[in-house]
Amino acid sequence: DAGITQSPRHKVTETGTPVTLRCHQTENHRYMYWYRQDPGHGLRLIHYSYGVKDTDKGEVSDGYSVSRSKTEDFLLTLESATSSQTSVYFCAISDRGDEQFFGPGTRLTVL
Protein backbone atom coordinates (compact mmCIF):
# COMPACT_ATOMS: atom_id res chain seq x y z
CA ASP A 1 0.00 0.00 0.00
CA ALA A 2 3.00 2.29 0.12
CA GLY A 3 2.52 5.46 -1.89
CA ILE A 4 -1.23 5.21 -2.20
CA THR A 5 -3.84 6.10 0.40
CA GLN A 6 -7.61 6.15 0.44
CA SER A 7 -9.91 8.20 2.61
CA PRO A 8 -12.11 7.61 4.40
CA ARG A 9 -11.40 3.95 5.16
CA HIS A 10 -14.90 3.33 6.40
CA LYS A 11 -18.09 5.27 5.82
CA VAL A 12 -21.74 4.76 6.62
CA THR A 13 -24.20 7.01 4.85
CA GLU A 14 -27.87 7.23 4.02
CA THR A 15 -29.62 6.66 0.72
CA GLY A 16 -29.79 9.79 -1.39
CA THR A 17 -26.78 11.57 0.08
CA PRO A 18 -23.71 12.44 -2.00
CA VAL A 19 -20.46 10.74 -1.05
CA THR A 20 -16.91 11.48 -2.16
CA LEU A 21 -14.04 9.06 -1.79
CA ARG A 22 -10.47 10.23 -2.19
CA CYS A 23 -7.44 8.45 -3.57
CA HIS A 24 -4.05 10.05 -3.06
CA GLN A 25 -0.73 8.87 -4.50
CA THR A 26 2.84 9.96 -3.98
CA GLU A 27 4.29 7.91 -6.86
CA ASN A 28 3.56 10.38 -9.69
CA HIS A 29 1.96 7.55 -11.69
CA ARG A 30 0.03 8.55 -14.78
CA TYR A 31 -2.90 6.15 -14.49
CA MET A 32 -5.42 5.94 -11.65
CA TYR A 33 -8.38 3.63 -11.32
CA TRP A 34 -11.46 3.15 -9.17
CA TYR A 35 -12.88 -0.35 -8.66
CA ARG A 36 -15.62 -1.84 -6.57
CA GLN A 37 -15.42 -5.31 -5.12
CA ASP A 38 -18.51 -7.34 -4.35
CA PRO A 39 -18.92 -11.02 -3.47
CA GLY A 40 -19.29 -13.13 -6.58
CA HIS A 41 -18.22 -10.32 -8.91
CA GLY A 42 -14.54 -9.87 -8.26
CA LEU A 43 -13.27 -6.38 -9.03
CA ARG A 44 -15.14 -4.23 -11.50
CA LEU A 45 -13.79 -1.02 -12.97
CA ILE A 46 -15.86 2.10 -12.31
CA HIS A 47 -13.76 4.86 -13.89
CA TYR A 48 -10.15 5.45 -14.66
CA SER A 49 -7.87 8.36 -15.48
CA TYR A 50 -4.96 8.52 -17.91
CA GLY A 51 -3.84 12.01 -16.93
CA VAL A 52 -4.92 15.19 -15.24
CA LYS A 53 -8.46 16.00 -16.34
CA ASP A 54 -8.47 12.90 -18.60
CA THR A 55 -10.94 10.24 -17.47
CA ASP A 56 -12.96 7.45 -19.01
CA LYS A 57 -15.76 5.14 -17.97
CA GLY A 58 -15.37 1.58 -16.89
CA GLU A 59 -17.75 -1.35 -16.71
CA VAL A 60 -20.00 -0.06 -13.91
CA SER A 61 -19.89 3.74 -14.16
CA ASP A 62 -23.63 4.56 -13.77
CA GLY A 63 -24.24 6.59 -10.62
CA TYR A 64 -20.57 7.54 -10.24
CA SER A 65 -18.49 10.49 -11.36
CA VAL A 66 -14.78 11.19 -11.01
CA SER A 67 -12.42 14.11 -11.11
CA ARG A 68 -8.67 14.46 -11.34
CA SER A 69 -7.44 18.04 -11.04
CA LYS A 70 -3.96 17.05 -9.83
CA THR A 71 -1.71 14.12 -10.67
CA GLU A 72 -1.82 12.86 -7.11
CA ASP A 73 -5.55 12.94 -6.40
CA PHE A 74 -8.43 11.00 -7.95
CA LEU A 75 -11.88 11.59 -6.49
CA LEU A 76 -14.86 9.26 -6.82
CA THR A 77 -18.29 10.77 -6.19
CA LEU A 78 -21.53 8.90 -5.69
CA GLU A 79 -23.97 11.57 -6.74
CA SER A 80 -26.92 10.13 -4.80
CA ALA A 81 -25.94 7.02 -2.91
CA THR A 82 -28.11 3.91 -3.19
CA SER A 83 -28.03 0.65 -1.24
CA SER A 84 -26.69 -1.12 -4.34
CA GLN A 85 -23.54 0.98 -4.01
CA THR A 86 -22.69 -0.62 -0.68
CA SER A 87 -19.34 -2.15 -1.47
CA VAL A 88 -15.62 -2.06 -0.90
CA TYR A 89 -13.96 0.50 -3.16
CA PHE A 90 -10.35 0.20 -4.25
CA CYS A 91 -8.16 2.75 -5.90
CA ALA A 92 -5.21 1.63 -8.00
CA ILE A 93 -2.35 3.38 -9.76
CA SER A 94 -0.11 2.42 -12.64
CA ASP A 95 2.95 4.02 -14.18
CA ARG A 96 2.76 2.58 -17.70
CA GLY A 97 -0.74 1.15 -17.75
CA ASP A 98 0.32 -2.43 -17.08
CA GLU A 99 0.80 -3.63 -13.50
CA GLN A 100 -1.34 -1.85 -10.96
CA PHE A 101 -0.74 -1.01 -7.31
CA PHE A 102 -3.74 -0.96 -5.03
CA GLY A 103 -4.74 1.12 -2.06
CA PRO A 104 -6.10 -0.36 1.17
CA GLY A 105 -9.76 0.09 0.24
CA THR A 106 -12.77 1.99 1.54
CA ARG A 107 -15.70 0.09 2.98
CA LEU A 108 -18.90 2.01 2.18
CA THR A 109 -22.28 1.14 3.63
CA VAL A 110 -25.39 2.88 2.31
CA LEU A 111 -28.40 2.47 4.60
Add this chain to the structure above:
Amino acid sequence: SQQGEEDPQALSIQEGENATMNCSYKTSINNLQWYRQNSGRGLVHLILIRSNEREKHSGRLRVTLDTSKKSSSLLITASRAADTASYFCATANFGNEKLTFGTGTRLTIIP
Protein backbone atom coordinates in the same frame (compact mmCIF):
# COMPACT_ATOMS: atom_id res chain seq x y z
CA SER B 1 -18.72 -8.96 -17.83
CA GLN B 2 -15.77 -10.95 -16.55
CA GLN B 3 -12.99 -11.62 -19.02
CA GLY B 4 -11.14 -14.06 -16.78
CA GLU B 5 -12.63 -16.96 -14.90
CA GLU B 6 -10.56 -18.72 -12.26
CA ASP B 7 -10.81 -22.37 -11.45
CA PRO B 8 -11.27 -23.70 -8.85
CA GLN B 9 -13.23 -21.15 -6.86
CA ALA B 10 -11.74 -22.53 -3.64
CA LEU B 11 -8.77 -24.74 -2.87
CA SER B 12 -7.48 -26.17 0.41
CA ILE B 13 -4.13 -27.92 0.63
CA GLN B 14 -1.62 -28.97 3.25
CA GLU B 15 1.37 -26.76 3.94
CA GLY B 16 4.28 -27.79 1.77
CA GLU B 17 2.14 -29.01 -1.11
CA ASN B 18 1.91 -27.24 -4.46
CA ALA B 19 -1.15 -25.20 -5.40
CA THR B 20 -2.35 -24.76 -8.97
CA MET B 21 -4.96 -22.26 -10.08
CA ASN B 22 -6.26 -21.79 -13.59
CA CYS B 23 -7.64 -18.82 -15.48
CA SER B 24 -9.55 -18.86 -18.73
CA TYR B 25 -10.39 -15.80 -20.79
CA LYS B 26 -12.44 -15.01 -23.87
CA THR B 27 -10.72 -12.52 -26.17
CA SER B 28 -7.20 -11.84 -27.39
CA ILE B 29 -4.99 -10.21 -24.80
CA ASN B 30 -1.85 -8.11 -24.55
CA ASN B 31 -0.90 -9.47 -21.17
CA LEU B 32 -2.28 -11.43 -18.25
CA GLN B 33 -1.53 -10.66 -14.63
CA TRP B 34 -1.98 -12.44 -11.31
CA TYR B 35 -2.77 -10.66 -8.07
CA ARG B 36 -3.07 -11.80 -4.46
CA GLN B 37 -5.48 -10.38 -1.91
CA ASN B 38 -5.21 -11.11 1.78
CA SER B 39 -8.41 -10.81 3.76
CA GLY B 40 -9.44 -7.19 4.21
CA ARG B 41 -6.52 -5.81 2.21
CA GLY B 42 -5.88 -4.39 -1.24
CA LEU B 43 -4.61 -6.50 -4.10
CA VAL B 44 -0.90 -7.10 -4.57
CA HIS B 45 0.60 -7.62 -8.02
CA LEU B 46 2.40 -10.96 -8.32
CA ILE B 47 3.44 -11.46 -11.91
CA LEU B 48 2.73 -10.29 -15.47
CA ILE B 49 3.06 -12.49 -18.53
CA ARG B 50 2.85 -11.03 -22.03
CA SER B 51 1.02 -12.64 -24.92
CA ASN B 52 4.29 -13.63 -26.61
CA GLU B 53 5.57 -15.42 -23.50
CA ARG B 54 4.70 -18.98 -22.51
CA GLU B 55 6.13 -19.29 -19.03
CA LYS B 56 7.43 -17.01 -16.32
CA HIS B 57 8.90 -17.58 -12.87
CA SER B 58 9.13 -15.44 -9.78
CA GLY B 59 10.42 -17.10 -6.62
CA ARG B 60 7.98 -19.91 -5.77
CA LEU B 61 5.55 -18.77 -8.46
CA ARG B 62 5.33 -20.21 -11.94
CA VAL B 63 2.89 -18.85 -14.49
CA THR B 64 2.10 -20.37 -17.86
CA LEU B 65 0.12 -18.88 -20.71
CA ASP B 66 -1.48 -20.77 -23.59
CA THR B 67 -2.94 -18.22 -25.99
CA SER B 68 -4.32 -20.95 -28.27
CA LYS B 69 -6.47 -22.20 -25.41
CA LYS B 70 -6.95 -18.75 -23.90
CA SER B 71 -5.85 -20.00 -20.52
CA SER B 72 -3.21 -19.43 -17.85
CA SER B 73 -2.16 -21.25 -14.75
CA LEU B 74 -0.50 -20.10 -11.54
CA LEU B 75 1.55 -22.64 -9.62
CA ILE B 76 2.70 -21.92 -6.08
CA THR B 77 5.31 -24.43 -4.97
CA ALA B 78 6.06 -25.50 -1.39
CA SER B 79 3.05 -23.62 -0.02
CA ARG B 80 3.19 -21.80 3.31
CA ALA B 81 0.48 -20.66 5.70
CA ALA B 82 1.17 -17.09 4.58
CA ASP B 83 0.05 -18.01 1.06
CA THR B 84 -3.53 -18.23 2.33
CA ALA B 85 -5.33 -15.56 0.29
CA SER B 86 -7.52 -15.00 -2.75
CA TYR B 87 -5.82 -15.03 -6.11
CA PHE B 88 -7.11 -13.15 -9.14
CA CYS B 89 -6.16 -13.18 -12.76
CA ALA B 90 -6.59 -10.02 -14.79
CA THR B 91 -6.33 -9.49 -18.52
CA ALA B 92 -5.36 -6.46 -20.57
CA ASN B 93 -6.35 -6.06 -24.19
CA PHE B 94 -4.08 -4.49 -26.80
CA GLY B 95 -3.93 -0.70 -26.70
CA ASN B 96 -5.86 -0.69 -23.47
CA GLU B 97 -4.70 0.36 -20.04
CA LYS B 98 -7.67 -1.23 -18.34
CA LEU B 99 -7.67 -4.60 -16.63
CA THR B 100 -10.56 -7.02 -16.42
CA PHE B 101 -10.49 -9.19 -13.32
CA GLY B 102 -11.81 -12.66 -12.72
CA THR B 103 -13.77 -13.62 -9.63
CA GLY B 104 -10.80 -15.24 -7.91
CA THR B 105 -9.66 -18.47 -6.28
CA ARG B 106 -9.68 -18.63 -2.49
CA LEU B 107 -6.63 -20.60 -1.38
CA THR B 108 -6.37 -21.98 2.14
CA ILE B 109 -3.13 -23.53 3.36
CA ILE B 110 -3.65 -25.94 6.24
CA PRO B 111 -0.71 -25.95 8.70
